[in-house]
Amino acid sequence: MRRIGGARLCRIGRNVAWVLLPFFVATATSAASIVPAAAADTAEIHYDITVRINPGARTIEGRSVITAKTSEELTLVLGRRFEVMHGRVDATSLGPSAITGKMRAWRIPGDKQIPRRIEVHWRGELSALDTSLDHPQTLGRNEPASSDAGTFLPDSSGWYPYIAEKLASYHVSIELPGGQRGIVAGRLVEESETDEGYRAHFEFPAPTGGIDLMAGPYKVETSTMRGAGGKTIQLRTYFHPQIADLAPAYLSSVKSYIELYESWIGAYPFTEFSVVSSPTPTGFGMPTLTYLGIEVLRLPFIRSTSLGHEVLHNWWGNGVYPDYAQGNWSEGLTTFMADYAYKERESPEAAREMRRGWLRDFAALSPGQDAPLTTFTSRTHGATQIVGYNKAAMTFLMLRDLLGRETFDHALQAFWREQRFRIASWADLRGAFQTVSKQDLNSFFDQWLTRAGAPVVRIAEAKRTKSDSGYRVNVTLEQAAPEYRLRVPVAIRTGEGEEMRTLDLEHGRQTFTLDVRTLPLEVILDPDLRLFRRLMPDEAPPILRQIMVDRAAVTILLPESGEVRGTAETLAGKLQNRALKLVPATDSLPSAPALVIGLEEQVDAWLARHQLPRRPEIVRGKGSAHAWTVSRSDGMTLAVVSAREAASLAALIRPLPHYGRQSYVIFDGAKAIGRGAWPTRVQAVKLD
Template identity: 35%
Template sequence: MLSIRPRALSSVLSALVFGIAFEAFATEPPHIALDIIYDEQARRVHIEAKTTLSESASRFYLSKASTIETLDPAPGITIKESYDAHVFSLRNGEQEATIRLTYSLSLPRPNQLGSSAESSGRIDWSGTSTNAFLPGSRLWYPFFNQPSTVRLRVKTVAELRAIAPGLPITHMEEDGYAVSIFDMSKPILGVDLMIGHWLVQQKVMTGMEEKILLQTYFNEENADIAKEYLDLCERYILFYEKLIGPYPYSSFTVVSSPHPAGLGMPSLTYISEKILKYPFIKNQSLPHEIVHNWWGNGVRVDYELGNWSEGLTTYMADYWQVALTSENAAKEMRYGWLRNYASISDEDEESLQAFTSRHHTASSTIGYGKAAMVFHMLRNTIGNKPFINCLREFWLEYQYKSASFHDIRDTCQNHTNSDLTLFFDTWISTVDAPTLDTNLTQSSPTNHQLTVNQNGNWAYPLELEISGDSNKIKLTKMIRGEETTFVIPIGATKSTEIKLDPNFNVWRHLYATELVGTIRDFIAAKKPIYIQLTSNIQNSADIISTYFLEDMIQNKYGPNFTNPKKQPTIIVADITNITEHLNTSDNANEINHLMPLSGTDLVMASTYIGGTATLLIGISESISAKDLSILISRARHYGRYSWLKVVKSGRTEKGKWSIREKIFSY
């Protein structure tokens, strides 16, 4: 499935993927001047590049796909070939050498590329007569293994515009051509260049330290939301300047992309033109990409101890914005992280330390979800004010440098008396998560001792709700180690009920009762069991395989199958027969939300029956195989819901089961 979430840092990470190790960051970054002409008919870029190799920046790489046309003789430089690049190095003993070269590159058409790059969320280079994309990871310009300052002059036909990170200096049109100049005076690692047919709108805002140029480069269909985007950018930048510190660049640009995937880079984000209009892009993805200018681009990631920037950005953007609207929505997002964790397999789980970038569902569950929750627990451990002060100091201390989880730990340690070593050690380098259990002992009628047990040494503040015969108390206790015991002031009581972490503030395994079935569980289910009861459509298994599941159905059984291993099971039946199965499910008391089922073409409910995750699919006797394929492929868009039904008019109703709290009774 195509990823539509914009990815930040893709150029930085791609550089890693392309097999280049980072060299130490020099104090004086190398500077590159590029003069570019895009020939849109031939899909060819002609480039003149000038840069200087020095002892601290002694080597650069240029894609082997480039045809070098002229090269100023530079005796201080050697050129070697690696598998994907011409490698230009400063000769031993030389202190400095300036090089000027011209070369050209042919861009493939987008459909000439394999789909693998795009399906992984990365956009590869491509060119057409109306747009072009050149990612830094393709080494299309002299690429040093360290951040560089860059000046870019791009010439296209007048109908096209070029955009790149950095400050736009000028844009001129003359004799049917357009020339744009960009200045990246803040060092940048991996320059992505975009060319397209856009309408440009601008707004100048007053930032904390300087004026900031806001821009939209939108295709025509999105022109009417350009102003809304400019206003949103201003609002978010003001918000995060206040929270963290001055925005680190002189501009911010939102560019509409013809590609299905999106990405972020310093001072710019490239978002699919198909999804710009959706609220989740405006409310979560946009602030996410803006916050990356502080975390990930402003402070770069030292990958030695894992990528902290996605988690911190998710926490401060996606989560923070939702938390501003309501605590309920925030709780739902935290639950969502834990729910995602419940659906990844043990062998797919990696530690935060091992996370570099999102490459499948399991890695984003850890690198985004777990990391965001770790920042949430850190905030709950040291307090809101110290947490924000820590982030401000971290920003002041590390902007334009790289930093690791340990640098965050050491900065936060300045703002709290509690020792954060155990907290970071247990959350960053380990896999698995706490499974929480309790035990209550009573030494006298009024003295109750509570023990909280977990399967490891994780440290975090744990919220408890304790109800006695006549009163109810809420406590927060710091948990450290496998067993934590404390006295609970519940007074004299015959029976006690205890809830642990009822608001999902801890990265932990959910209890079985807390697991709300979702349709998505089945989209990604591995080797599901398929049981077909009565249904008019005989090839419904093939239709469901093709239009709904990621895996093919291989295990088809009849109604008497017992499923001893409790593998996820899909049961297909006529609408009229689906109610009896719903009645035996864990969510039987909530099925009134789905009723009545008469007049329904399709109903789907993800639930548990006898401890087995089960997707019930009810199909109306009056629909055809073709109708089913359309309805079932549409159902994929409702993955986060527990159930949906499509009524005859085509209207879709959907909902989620409520979470049943785990209660320990004594």
């Protein structure tokens, strides 16, 4: 992903090409309808790009005409791997470039004569598409890659000439061999297929951050829906032949999501949305489309989870662009209004379980692993997701609890009206919520956005006494420094049920007096888990993710040598995604969190030697491999991975890293046949 001027160029990528061919078949939709005319007029930079790709030969050739309606100095950038055959700025030759890493750059001096015209012809060779990469490897790769099975040119690869630090509108024309289809974000203006091959022309009139290009042997299915105000929206699937039968269900789901978010936020900002399949395990979203791996699209739950998340990004992230210099708010807001909202619609229990997962994940971070939300830009590892997605989503939940659902929704609608196709910051969001709610929210946003960590809250004391009207409960709450201003939910359990109260905790220690009509039996802190906080040790059972994200964790490999030793080391590397801190299996128990990997007999003997709890009853005798966590008496977490034989251990390499939220997982080969988390204990004090 390339970021320009702090803007999010897109979660997936962009692609550009533009050539007007007389035999294109024009569609009925007007280009101006993709965005308001005012948005199209604001782009200082515009790209007209024509690109020809031969996936079999892995070659690319392109021509780009850049129109700059600004007199300032500019920087033109292109990937270093590409050769410039011809380049001019108005009537002047482009000249030599400076090389920085994988990019080459040209300084374009300022000029009062505008608009300026920059023309570049380039060509080059693309990397081979590697379908053996796993999901994290695919997401971390920014090389332009191609094969007959698929082409992906991420914006961050510099596959086309662009102006650094500038948003831009564009026209892109794609030329491909017959049997291939290509797509970039934007409106499909026209396309054709002749004996000469396939051609398609896309345009994106609003200023946006960058262009990713996707192509493949796609079967295209189309559906039409009416959006807000009667606007026609084209829905498409670009699917590989082996999953073409999934198209109708995906088109129906996209329609439902657009209808949901139009009623919740405002009119869908574009005239189309496409779901595009990838031969690699990708999961990206960009304006007007999402790019998902074939195997991902086959998963039965994707249409009810991830798909809606990507559709919503057309409002948050690709309709309003985050100001990355001040933090990426879009991932948290999208998580809250998609992933979490679907759980709320499912049941209160499902929503609480998601909140519990967020808090458990945060508890898995060791001190210093997180950072303020204002520094979050994109997910790079588990810790950044826990903060940038989960903590941010729960911040929006707490804000909605504070303001009420109606005011919260009206503020989001106002934010959308004011900021669409603009770069907006957390401060702009705060302004919308303050204006609509007529409340001063500075302290709320300041403490949740600018501080790392989370409050630690405990019930220090709770007592009951008789009163004239029934009973009186004195509850003393404590929080660790630095002090937060918190609305702490507390439940008073009586013989007739629970009474919920909200206590305004602003100091390190405060006592609150609560009147209760019937005999109070117990005080429970935040039983519904609606306050973002660091759970106390008894509240947070250990999960596998603690070993994955804790950089102080050590690794103990029980196989001494041979192929099984190599398999164990590979698995440890996948789980921890960093250089391993290996400790010999013969050493005494380390005073640090530890990951232990071995075959069944080795694991059982190691546990017995160190007088640690035996294999849990819930996994014993089941499947071919187990992973589980143990809370040691010294407070350290132990994660154990045990397999029946070498093949069963090797089968865990791909799937096990995806089960970080679990306390235990049972595998039969590569398939998880059982999983779960040890019970969460609420913080409660019985009243005598």
